[in-house]
Amino acid sequence: MLLLQLLIDGLQLGALYALMAVGFAIIFGSTRVFHYAHGTTYILVGYLFYWLSDRLSVPWWLAALVAAAAAVVFGVALDRFVYRPIQRDEGSFFTVFVASFGVGVVVENLVVIFFGASFVSISTPLTRVQDIGGGIVISWLGIASILLAVLLFGVLNWFLARTDVGVALRALSENPELIRGFGLNPRKLSQYAFAIGSLMVAPAALVATCVTGLTPTAGHRVVLISIAASIIGGIGSLRGAGFGGLILGLAESLAVWKLSTGWSEAVAFVILFCFILARPAGLFGTRARV
Amino acid sequence: MQGYILNLLILVAISGILAVSLNFIIGYAGIYSMAHAAFFGIAAYSGALIAMHVSTSLLVAIPIAMAICAALSLVISLPSLRVRGEYFVVASLGLQMIAFTVFSEWKEVTGGIGGLTGVPVATLFGYRLHSLESFFGVSLICLALVTFVIYLLVYTSFGRSLKAIRDNEVAAASFGKNPVIIKTIAVAISSALCGVAGVLYAFHVSFVNPETFTVDQSVLIMAMIIIGGTGTVFGPILGALIIHLLPAALTYLTFLPARDLASLQQIIYGAAMVLLMIYRPSGLIGRSNVKDTWGK
Amino acid sequence: MTGPVLSLKGVNKRFGGVVAANDVDLDLPPGLITTLVGPNGAGKTTLFNLITGNLRPDSGSITLRGASLLGTDPRKAALRGIARSFQDLRLFEQMSVFENVLAVMERSALPWQRGGRAGARERREKAEATLAQVGLTNWRNARAIDLGYAEQKFLSLARILVTEASLWLLDEPASGLDPASYDRFVRLVRGRLSDGVTICLIEHNLDIVHGISDRIAFLDQGAVLAAGEPRAILNDAKLAAIYFGERR
Secondary structure, three states: OOOHHHHHHHHHHHHHHHHHHHHHHHHHHHOOOOOOHHHHHHHHHHHHHHHHHHHHHOOHHHHHHHHHHHHHHHHHHHHHHHHHHHHHHOOOOHHHHHHHHHHHHHHHHHHHHHHHOOOEEOOOOHHHHOOOOOOOOEHHHHHHHHHHHHHHHHHHHHHHHOOOHHHHHHHHHHHOHHHHHHOOHHHHHHHHHHHHHHHHHHHHHHHHHHHHOOOOOHHHHHHHHHHHHHHHHHHOOHHHHHHHHHHHHHHHHHHHHOOHHHHHHHHHHHHHHHHHHHHOOOOOOOOOOO | OOOHHHHHHHHHHHHHHHHHHHHHHHHOOOOOOOOOHHHHHHHHHHHHHHHHHOOOOOHHHHEEEEEEHHHHHHHHHHHHHOOOOHHHHHHHHHHHHHHHHHHHHHHHHHHHHHHHEEOOEEEEEEEEEEOOOHHHHHHHHHHHHHHHHHHHHOEEEHHHHHHHHOOOHHHHHHHHOOOHHHHHHHHHHHHHHHHHHHHHHHHHOOOOOOHHHOOHHHHHHHHHHHOOOOOOOOHHHHHHHHHHHHHHHHHOOOOOOOOOHHHHHHHHHHHHHHHHHHHOOOOOOOOOHHHHHHOO | OOOOOOEEEEEEEOOOOEEEEEEEEEEOOOOOEEEEOOOEEEOHHHHHHHHHHHOOOOOOEEEEEEEEEOOOOOOHHHHOOEEEEOOOOOHHHEEHHHHHHHHHHHOOOOOOOOOOOHHHHHHHHHHHHHHHHHHHHHHOOOOOHHHHHHHHHHHHHHHHHOOOOOOEEEEOOOOOHHHHHHHHHHHHHHHHHHHHEEEEEEOHHHHHHOOOOEEEEEEEEEEEEEEOOOOHHHHOOOHHHHOOOOOO
């Protein structure tokens, strides 16, 4: 049944989108930085993974780990060398946004210079699909995506609820006024936020490199989906962002039932518009102020 | 050589229109739109289609394209100007992505990835503008007109209203101004003027395809504004000039591989944007947020 | 006109556990200056926000010359003749002094204003005259952000003076001014009462409140504890105790 297949595909996609979205939400929630370079982290992970495992023949699991680590380093470095200096001088939301965008442009074009502008991908047996009955197919990678998402969310949940840093991050997301007044060490906290948030993008990048392939401009879509999911789920709610990502993944996949693949990519943004129009606070937004 | 220079200048004029019209909302209204390339594209496609099916006269194509752009700007204005400015940025990015998808997928109208080719030569009052000189003249006049319109708006009550809303929206509202309507009108004007550039572009290069109208193009226009300065009406034209001269200058550095030149330019702009944001605490608006304490 | 210009009855507003307005009854008599006093956090600015529609009351009525103000927003309040200044001034910082005053008179959202060329000239002349009144003519072309503290206070007043408003809500408009500037300020404000303007003032400094007020309302923790003649309220020992922090 086509619909069921699309649903399952949507779950896989939604799992990855949810991870990306929560990553963005953690960063934005605790630092109020419009981290457009979230998409840049994505292509960094993907291309590094590709370069290591395809060009340098590094075993895939090592390449994946290195790429994920690079995401963390990139995020923290951006925070330290770009965002923090700007925010120190009381840079506005938009100043940070432009800087973030600038970083994205630089990295994107470096990628073009080194890897060219067309698709790169890695072929792996993990993308081969298995028939699980009734003509429904799913690949190992797909299963892995969902399991990884569940696992990471479980760990994240524990982290946000049980550790000091996690609780602080969560509190900040819902009450950014605390950033100034509470006596929490903002510098350390933002490092954690960027580290965790950037890490969450890695699975999606790794999977995409194997399945759909990667292009230098893929980052734009990634960060926009993350933002859209955060708005739909409600700014200030990490769960909301995850839920938003899931909805967007499902919607995009189910849209293929009626639309071609090209058109289905626009569905996420149409949903975004509807929410901005009708319910800007999102589904679970704690900050309903507009 | 002369052809090369004229071609360059025509592109500068077109970019100048893009930059000046975008600065109207970014520099004077504090509205950060990332969808300018989308409107550029919408106007280019409209112009091409009008030229191929209706009339090659600029006096027909330009007004229609402007109207289409202004109307479509409401798609982002109406939902997002009621809420905080950050939503507008997101909505504009969303529109940019949707526009690109439409350009690539709506094959019956836009020709899909291949785009539309064979746009006929532009005419003005029956005159065929097939020489570079004549087209340059017309482009320059359009640039002058667009800049003049924006100059007028900025230095009259509308400009004051925009600046007041930019500086303190709450105070502006408490004195009776209607921020939503004023901002919506400003965005519509900006998009319509951007449309002029789109039509000119379609006629000049005689084809349109989606590749030209991406987020990267929006970023390029923003770079022109940042480099040229957001505080004046004319600054962005300077930015457009610099940004177009840079690639030409780069070609003289023969040790750089030719196929990477476009990327290198972008890297320079990207880096410039990052550095300017870090080291120029006044940020984007051309004047300083820091108080001048001299002489008090 | 005999009844109060502005009347609040039974107005309540809570934010979670905080009572910002507690069953407030307040009348602003026409042509007089009523001053709201009280310790920090007493809810004075909240009342202004409720009147102009920045906040919606949970219950109660607010009427302007008999007509309800409930459901209004700051813009509509301005169109109904209420002018409001803010404690943090909210000047149009990047605009010049002259533009700050001129912009306030240009309410139309369209690229042109009412009255054509003649109207525009009138507004400009009025702006110049008002700047002269507040003594800011020399600063005409300076950016608002570059002005000194006292000049900024007078610019904020100039913006109010230039409106056609009949009810002024001024939030600590003269705080921090030196005595000479303060006198000048008060004279300017009082001078407009004869034009039919009604003024409500929030002021912290009890020393100067006496000189400027026709009536006083004392607020604490969102409630109006007393309202009436300045002398009676300012001499009340219990209120003084509350103001200076000794709670009962």
